[in-house]
Amino acid sequence: MEENLLPKRSEFNKGAWTAEEDRKLAEVIAVHGARRWKTIANIAGLSRCGKSCRLRWMNYLRPNIKRGNITDQEEDLILRLHKLLGNRWSLIAGRLPGRTDNEIKNYWNSHLSKKVNQNEKQSGASARQGCKAQQRLAENVKEQVREENTSAGCEDSNVGFDVDEFFDFSNEGIRNLEWVSRFLEVNGGL
């Protein structure tokens, strides 16, 4: 009686993927490509939702995934990018070949957030100065983007957008971050 009132249990498998499921998924993607995840799940005969298949592919099965320890260089880059972009893990992952947004998010939450908190505590007295430094940093970046906009004439440029709007991270207008790549390449450090 009571079970009639309960929501219908999902018909999808949940939890850890088996090697067999991985193999099936990879096979189907090799043939049909990595899109239309619902269809892929059906073709592969997996009792998984499309979302789950996508996640598994993106975070684990995709070729060129780098597994293992994050190097010091990578860590440094993550810190710099996080300073610049906030919790935009997919954008940060885009700058780290072979790393997934999930991996970077996990690494941040388990390692770097603590590190950053510690550093902030240590420099507690200079917190305000830190804020100012951050503002200066943002201003520097803004200035550089403005220069790029004017020198490139914006027509053909990938960085043609309103700089102030862009740096308002509450705005979801961020789409093309080509300039971030270039900024990091040019500056080498923040």
Added chain:
DNA sequence: AACAACCTCAACCGCATCAGA
């Protein structure tokens, strides 16, 4: 050896955005 506390990371969930009908 046994247990608790902590840590890591794969996977899930909900929401936002995109794209096609």
Added chain:
DNA sequence: GTCTGATGCGGTTGAGGTTGT
């Protein structure tokens, strides 16, 4: 212009492993 399904993203959870007592 609107609707709907697909996709992408960030936050969160929980199982399993590790370390400390």
